[in-house]
Amino acid sequence: MTEEAFAELLRANGARVFIVGGWVRDALRHVRPHDKDYMVSGIAEADFQQLFPAAQKVGHGFPVYLVSIDGSLSEVAFARKEKKEGRGYRGFRVSYDPSVTVEEDLYRRDTTMNSMALELPGKQLIDPYHGAQDVADKVIRAVSHHFTEDPVRALRAARQAAEFGFSITEETIRYMNACRAELQHEPQERIVAELRRALQSPRPSVFFRALEQADILAVTFPELSLLIGKTQPPEYHPEGDAWQHTMQVVDRAAERTPNIAARFAALVHDIGKGTTPKEMEPHHYGHELRGLEQLASWNRRVTLPKDWLRAGRFLIEQHMRAPLLERPGKIAALLLLVDKQRPVLSLADFNAVIEADHQSLPDYLVHGEALLAAMHGVSGKDAPSGLAGRAVGQWLAERQTAVLVKALAAVRARA
Ligand SMILES: Nc1ccn([C@@H]2O[C@H](COP(=O)(O)OP(=O)(O)OP(=O)(O)O)[C@@H](O)[C@H]2O)c(=O)n1
Numbered sequence: 461m462t463e464e465a466f467a468e469l470l471r472a473n474g475a476r477v478f479i480v481g482g483w484v485r486d487a488l489r490h491v492r493p494h495d496k497d498y499m500v501s502g503i504a505e506a507d508f509q510q511l512f513p514a515a516q517k518v519g520h521g522f523p524v525y526l527v528s529i530d531g532s533l534s535e536v537a538f539a540r541k542e543k544k545e546g547r548g549y550r551g552f553r554v555s556y557d558p559s560v561t562v563e564e565d566l567y568r569r570d571t572t573m574n575s576m577a578l579e580l581p582g583k584q585l586i587d588p589y590h591g592a593q594d595v596a597d598k599v600i601r602a603v604s605h606h607f608t609e610d611p612v613r614a615l616r617a618a619r620q621a622a623e624f625g626f627s628i629t630e631e632t633i634r635y636m637n638a639c640r641a642e643l644q645h646e647p648q649e650r651i652v653a654e655l656r657r658a659l660q661s662p663r664p665s666v667f668f669r670a671l672e673q674a675d676i677l678a679v680t681f682p683e684l685s686l687l688i689g690k691t692q693p694p695e696y697h698p699e700g701d702a703w704q705h706t707m708q709v710v711d712r713a714a715e716r717t718p719n720i721a722a723r724f725a726a727l728v729h730d731i732g733k734g735t736t737p738k739e740m741e742p743h744h745y746g747h748e749l750r751g752l753e754q755l756a757s758w759n760r761r762v763t764l765p766k767d768w769l770r771a772g773r774f775l776i777e778q779h780m781r782a783p784l785l786e787r788p789g790k791i792a793a794l795l796l797l798v799d800k801q802r803p804v805l806s807l808a809d810f811n812a813v814i815e816a817d818h819q820s821l822p823d824y825l826v827h828g829e830a831l832l833a834a835m836h837g838v839s840g841k842d843a844p845s846g847l848a849g850r851a852v853g854q855w856l857a858e859r860q861t862a863v864l865v866k867a868l869a870a871v872r873a874r875a
Pocket residue numbers: 480481482483494497568569570571574575610612613616620
C-alpha cells in the first residue's frame with residue numbers, strides 16, 4: 461500500500477499518523493534518510509488490527525506492527541508514554557492507549573534531534589522540543605531527565621556526535637554521567653553495537669572522547685580508559701599520552717580504511733600501554749604482550765566479533781616491528797603473513813593502520829601487493845624432486861626471498 465493510502469485509512473478512522481525518529485532528523489540534515497518509522501495516535505490497538513489484518517506484530521512490552529508501505533516493511537508504533545520502574549532498558553511501565561498524544565510520545569525520547577515528527581499527509585513538522593534548531597546548530601541535547609532511563613542513550617549520543625560531527629551540550633553530558641551506574645548492568649551486545657557504529661563513523665575519537673568527558677569511559681571501555689595519563693617519550697609522541705595517541709591513530713585509520721576490523725585494530729594496537737608498570741614509563745617495553753592480555757580480558761568480559769579479535773591481535777603483535785624490517789627474509793615472511801589475514805584484513809587495511817600509527821610506510825609495504833604477486837610466482841611444486849617435507853618449505857622460503865630481493869630492487873630503482 462502507498463504511504464498516502466495508509467495514512468488516509470487511519471485518518472478516516474479518527475487516528476493521526478506521523479513519520480518519527482531518525483528519518484525526520486536525517487531529512488533535516490539533508491542526508492539520505494534511512495528506514496521510515498511511523499507512529500499512530502488516537503486509535504486503539506484492536507481497531508488498528510481490524511484495519512490491517514495482515515500486519516505482523518513485533519516489539520517488546522509494547523505493540524509495534526510491520527506494515528508494507530511503499531514496497532518496504534515499515535515499523536508502525538502506537539504513541540506511548542513510559543514510566544521507569546525497574547533496572548535496564550526493559551524496566552518500563554508503558555501506556556499506549558488512544559489518548560496518548562504525539563507530544564507525550566516525543567517527550568519520552570532521547571534527544572531533541574530524535575524527537576520530531578512529520579504529520580501525514582502534509583508532512584507538517586511537529587517539533588515541541590526545538591530539534592530542528594539543534595540540528596541546524598549541530599547540537600545534541602537531551603529532551604529531559606528521562607534521557608537516563610535507558611543508559612545506552614549515553615552511548616547513542618556519543619556515537620551520533622561522531623557520526624554527524626555534532627557537539628553535546630553540558631547538561632546532556634551530565635545526563636550521560638548519570639547513566640554510569642546502570643551502564644555496568646547493560647547487555648554487552650548493546651554496547652558493542654554502539655561501538656561498531658562509532659567505528660563506522662568518520663571520526664571515532666569523538667565517541668570515546670565524549671564518553672571520557674562524561675566520565676563513563678571506565679565503565680564502558682575500561683581497557684581504553686587505562687591509557688589515559690600513560691606517558692610516552694615526547695620525542696616520538698609530541699601528541700601526549702597513550703590515550704591521545706590512540707585517539708589520533710583510530711581517526712587516521714578511519715580516514716584510510718572502511719574496514720571496521722582494521723579500525724578496531726587501530727583502536728587496540730597500543731592497549732598494552734595501559735598496564736605498563738609506572739616505574740617503566742615513559743617507555744612501554746613488552747606492551748605487545750600486555751596488549752594481547754588486555755584484549756583477551758576485554759574479550760572475556762564481552763564476546764567481541766571474531767574478525768575484530770583477529771585483526772586486533774595481529775596489529776598488536778606486528779605494529780612495532782612491521783615498519784622497521786631490513787632483512788629480506790623477514791620482509792618476505794611478514795608479507796606472506798599479512799597475506800594470510802585476508803579476508804579479515806587486506807594488505808591495504810594493514811598498511812592503513814601501520815601508516816596511521818607511524819605516519820609513514822616503508823616501501824616494502826607500499827609495494828606489498830606487487831612483491832606478493834612476484835613471490836606467488838614460485839610454488840612448492842617447483843622444488844627439486846629430491847626434496848621432501850620441511851626441506852620443501854625451506855627451499856620455497858629461500859626462493860621467495862630471492863624473488864622478493866629482485867622485485868624490491870626493481871621497485872627501489874624506479875623510486
Ligand atoms: N535508546 C533509544 C533508542 C531510540 N530512541 C528513539 O527511537 C527512535 C528510533 O530509534 P532507532 O531507529 O534505533 O535510531 P535512529 O535515531 O532512528 O537512528 P540511528 O540509526 O542513528 O540509531 C530514535 O530516533 C529516538 O527517537 C530513544 O529515544 N532512545
